[in-house]
Amino acid sequence: MPGAHAGRHQSREQARALLRASRDLQVHVADLAGELPFARPPTLAEVQQALPGDDLRCLRVPQPDGSALGLAYIETLIDGRRLWDEVVKPIVSGTLRPEALPRAQPIPNLHVLVHRLLLGSVVLLPPAGPPLALDLKGLQQRAVGEPTTEQEVVGPKEAFVENLQTNVGLIRNRLRDPGLRVQYHTVGRRSRTRVAMLYLSDVARPETVRQARAGLQSIAVDFIRTSMDVAELTFQHSWAVFPLVEQTERPDRVAYGLAQGRLVLVVEGEPFTLLVPVTFFDFQHDGEGALPGPAVTLFVRLLRLSGLFLALSLPALYVALLGADPLFLPVPLIITLAASRFAVPYPVATEAVLMMVVADILAEATAQSASAIGNALSIVGTLIVGQLMVQAHLASTLLMIVVAASLMGAFLTLKFPLSYALRIWKYALVALAAVGGLLGWFTGLLVMLVHLASLESAGVPYLAPLAAARSPSAVARTVAQPGRGQLRFRPAEYRPRQAVAARRGGRR
Amino acid sequence: MSAAQPRLSSWQILLLVFTLSLCLTPFDLPALLIPRLGARAAWWGALPALGVGLWGIAVATALARRAHGRSLDRTVLLALGPAVGYVYLAALTLLFLFSVPGCLLVYGPAAHGDLLPRLPIAFVAVMVAAVGTYAARSGPEAIARCAEALAPLLAAGLLGIYGPLAAFHLRLGALLPLRPPTGAQWLSPQLAGATGTIRGFLCLLVLGPMLARRPPATRLALAAVLAWALVVAALVLPLAVFGAPLVTQFNFPFLAAEATIGWHWLPLRSLVGVTLLVWYALTFLVFATYLWMAAWLLRRLIPALPRRGPVEVLGAMAAAVASLPLPEPTFHALFIAWNIGVVVLGVLVPTGILMRGGRTAPPRAPAGGWGP
Numbered sequence: 001m002p003g004a005h006a007g008r009h010q011s012r013e014q015a016r017a018l019l020r021a022s023r024d025l026q027v028h029v030a031d032l033a034g035e036l037p038f039a040r041p042p043t044l045a046e047v048q049q050a051l052p053g054d055d056l057r058c059l060r061v062p063q064p065d066g067s068a069l070g071l072a073y074i075e076t077l078i079d080g081r082r083l084w085d086e087v088v089k090p091i092v093s094g095t096l097r098p099e100a101l102p103r104a105q106p107i108p109n110l111h112v113l114v115h116r117l118l119l120g121s122v123v124l125l126p127p128a129g130p131p132l133a134l135d136l137k138g139l140q141q142r143a144v145g146e147p148t149t150e151q152e153v154v155g156p157k158e159a160f161v162e163n164l165q166t167n168v169g170l171i172r173n174r175l176r177d178p179g180l181r182v183q184y185h186t187v188g189r190r191s192r193t194r195v196a197m198l199y200l201s202d203v204a205r206p207e208t209v210r211q212a213r214a215g216l217q218s219i220a221v222d223f224i225r226t227s228m229d230v231a232e233l234t235f236q237h238s239w240a241v242f243p244l245v246e247q248t249e250r251p252d253r254v255a256y257g258l259a260q261g262r263l264v265l266v267v268e269g270e271p272f273t274l275l276v277p278v279t280f281f282d283f284q285h286d287g288e289g290a291l292p293g294p295a296v297t298l299f300v301r302l303l304r305l306s307g308l309f310l311a312l313s314l315p316a317l318y319v320a321l322l323g324a325d326p327l328f329l330p331v332p333l334i335i336t337l338a339a340s341r342f343a344v345p346y347p348v349a350t351e352a353v354l355m356m357v358v359a360d361i362l363a364e365a366t367a368q369s370a371s372a373i374g375n376a377l378s379i380v381g382t383l384i385v386g387q388l389m390v391q392a393h394l395a396s397t398l399l400m401i402v403v404a405a406s407l408m409g410a411f412l413t414l415k416f417p418l419s420y421a422l423r424i425w426k427y428a429l430v431a432l433a434a435v436g437g438l439l440g441w442f443t444g445l446l447v448m449l450v451h452l453a454s455l456e457s458a459g460v461p462y463l464a465p466l467a468a469a470r471s472p473s474a475v476a477r478t479v480a481q482p483g484r485g486q487l488r489f490r491p492a493e494y495r496p497r498q499a500v501a502a503r504r505g506g507r508r
Numbered sequence: 509m510s511a512a513q514p515r516l517s518s519w520q521i522l523l524l525v526f527t528l529s530l531c532l533t534p535f536d537l538p539a540l541l542i543p544r545l546g547a548r549a550a551w552w553g554a555l556p557a558l559g560v561g562l563w564g565i566a567v568a569t570a571l572a573r574r575a576h577g578r579s580l581d582r583t584v585l586l587a588l589g590p591a592v593g594y595v596y597l598a599a600l601t602l603l604f605l606f607s608v609p610g611c612l613l614v615y616g617p618a619a620h621g622d623l624l625p626r627l628p629i630a631f632v633a634v635m636v637a638a639v640g641t642y643a644a645r646s647g648p649e650a651i652a653r654c655a656e657a658l659a660p661l662l663a664a665g666l667l668g669i670y671g672p673l674a675a676f677h678l679r680l681g682a683l684l685p686l687r688p689p690t691g692a693q694w695l696s697p698q699l700a701g702a703t704g705t706i707r708g709f710l711c712l713l714v715l716g717p718m719l720a721r722r723p724p725a726t727r728l729a730l731a732a733v734l735a736w737a738l739v740v741a742a743l744v745l746p747l748a749v750f751g752a753p754l755v756t757q758f759n760f761p762f763l764a765a766e767a768t769i770g771w772h773w774l775p776l777r778s779l780v781g782v783t784l785l786v787w788y789a790l791t792f793l794v795f796a797t798y799l800w801m802a803a804w805l806l807r808r809l810i811p812a813l814p815r816r817g818p819v820e821v822l823g824a825m826a827a828a829v830a831s832l833p834l835p836e837p838t839f840h841a842l843f844i845a846w847n848i849g850v851v852v853l854g855v856l857v858p859t860g861i862l863m864r865g866g867r868t869a870p871p872r873a874p875a876g877g878w879g880p
Contacts, residue, residue, distance in 0.1 A: 436635060438785070443636075443638075449658070450646060451642075453646065453649075454646035454647070454650040463653055463657055466656065467656040
C-alpha cells in the first residue's frame, strides 16, 4: 500500500507540474490534457515524426565536451541570425551551456514541444535533462503606422499592427496602471491563435470579465481568421446586424476604454482590437477625444444624429410621402416633386430601391478597392451612372439627392459595421413605407427600436444610457458631453466597480 | 432576454404605468362621455377616474412592497387560497386578454377613418400587432427600454400637440361656464364605467414585484401620483372643458377637429400626422405590455404551456379580432364592462388582499439583500 500511495502522490505532482508548465508557457491547459511528462529526453527523430514538414530543421551541434546538442526549429518562423549569434556560436565555442541560456524554458512533454515549435521557438535537446524552448520568433512584422480607417485630424497617429506583443505593449505604454491585467488564451484547434484579454482589475465589471473568459474558453472551432470570429463566438448574437463589440485600431481609444471600465481583446495577427461592452451611442462618439470643448462636441454629435436619421429614414420618407401619403406635404411642394419624376416610368418604391442598390454597389466597390481604383469608381458612379440615370429618366433628380444624402449619413460614423446595419435597415424601412406609407415607415422604426432594445453587449443594454439609464445625467451625456473638468464619473452603463474617475473640476 | 424573473427599474415601471394610463385617455374620456352626459357637465367624469387611479396605484404599490419579490400569482394564492385565488387569476387573465385586442379596436378605426383611408383596418391592426408581439416576445425589459427610448418623443408629442390644445381649451373654458352634473347623470353607466379609465395600476400589479431594487414603494408611489396629477391636470381636464360644439366635433374624426381647433399661425392640420404617430407609439407600448402580461398570467395558470408560444398565438388572435367590424353600441358596452372589471379586479380585490394582512406578510430578507 505504501507503493500505491507513493504512486498517487507522484501523479498529483505530475499534474501540478503540468499546470505550472501550462501557466508558464501560456498554453491552454486543455491542450495538455492527457499528455504525460517525458519518460526520457526525446530524440530528433521523434521530433521529426511528431511534426513532419520540409521547413522543420533538425541539427546536431557539437559541444566542446564531445557530445552533441540537438536543435529543432521551423526555419520559416525563427530569426536565423539570432539563432547563430545567441545559441549556436556560444555553445560551439564553449562559452555557454544550454542549461544556462537566458529565457530558456523547460518543456514537459511532446505536445508542448510541438506547440512551441509552431509558435516560433527553437527547441534544444541536450544529451541529458529535459528539452528547452527558446523564443526566437523572427517573422517579419509591419512597423507601427498611422490608422487607416479611424483617422483623426488632431490626435495620436499610431495604430495597432498584426503582432500581439507589440499591440499589448502599445496599450501598456498608454496605461501604466498596476491594475491592468493581461491574460492570454489560445483559441482555434488548428490555428492556435493567441488572444490577449486586458482589463483594469479594480474598475472593470467582474461579470464582464467572467463572461469574456468563459466565452473564450468555450470557442471550439478549427480556425480563427479575424477578430470578428472571436467577437461573434464570444459576444455577438448571430442574427444581430448591429455590432455588439467595438473594433478599433487606435491604442489611445483602447486605453481610454480600459480606463472607463471596459474590457479589451487583442487577437494575434489582427490590427483591430475588440472593446466590450459597447452601446449604440458609443459609435456616435468616435473621435471626440481631440475636439475642443463641449460646444464643438455637441455640434458634432448633433450632426451625427442627423446623419443617422438621414441614413435610415430619408429614402423611406421619400417613398412614403411621394408614393402613399402625399397629402401631408404642402401643395406647391407636391407639384414640384411630382414634376421632378414625371417622366420616370415606374413606381416610387421601385425607383428608390433601384437607385439604392446602385449606390450601395458603388459604395461597396469603392470601399473594397484600392485607393486609385476607388477614386475611379467614385467618378464613374457620380458622373456617369448618376447623371445618365437622370438623363435617361430612370430616376428623378430629387431621388439622387436623397440617396446620396442617405449614404453620406451612413458613413458619417467612422465605424464600418454600423454603416452596414444602417444600410440594411434602410431597405426594410423602404419596403414598409411602400406598403404602409408613413405608418409603415414608423412601424419599421418601432421594429428596429424593439430589436435594439432586446440586444445586450456583454450584459449591458445596447440602448443604454437612453434606455436602462441609471441616472438622468447619463441620458443627458448621450447628446451633450460635459467639459473635461466635469467628467468625474465613469459611464454608469458599463457598470464599473469604481464609479468616480476624477476629482471635482478635474484638478488637484 | 426573457429571464425567469425579469428585473425592471422604478423609472421603467413608472413610464409603463404612465403610458398605460395615458393611452387613449385624452380621447376616450371626453369622446365617450361628453356627447352622452351633456356638454360642459362631463368634466366631472375625470374626477372619479382620478380617484380610482390613485387608489389603484396605492393598492398595487402596497401589494408590491408587501410581496417583496414574490410574484402576483403566488401572493394571490397565498392570500385567497387555491380555489378563490385561481378564480381571481383567471378573471384577471380574461381582463388582460380582452385588453390586448381592445387597444387595436380603438386605434385601428381611428387611423383608418382619418389618416389612412386607403389602408384596410386589418392592415393597421396587423402592423401594430406584429410590432407589439415582437416586443412582448422579447420580454418586459425590452418593452420597458422601448418606453424609455420613446419617452422623449412622447413628451415632445404631448407638449407640442396637447400643450397648445390645452391652452386653447382653457381659454375656451373661461368663455363657457362649467356646469355640475345632475343626479341622473351621476347614475349613468357611462360615468360609472369611466371610473376605470385611468388604468395604469394594472401593470403595476404584475410588474411591481419585478422591481430590481427594494423597497421601491415610497418613491414609486410618489412619482406615480405626480404622473397621474400631470395626466389629469394637463390633459384630461382641459380636454373635458371643451364647449359642446367643439367636443362633439372632437369625437373623431381628427380631420374634422383640426378644421375647428388651432391658432391661425399654428394650424393643427400640420401636426395631426405627428399626433397619430405618437398615439401609434403609445398603442404599441400598451399592446405589448398587455400582451406580455396576459401571456405571463396564462402560463402561470397553465404551467404546461410553452414559454414563447402563447405570445405569438395571442398576438395573432388579437390582430384577427381587431380586424372584424364591431358595432359601435357593442363596443361601448364592452368598454364599460371592461372598465368596471378593472375597478373590481384591479382595485377592490387587491384592497381586500391587503386588508387580510398577515397571510401576505413579507418573507425574511436573504443574506445578500433584495436584488442587485
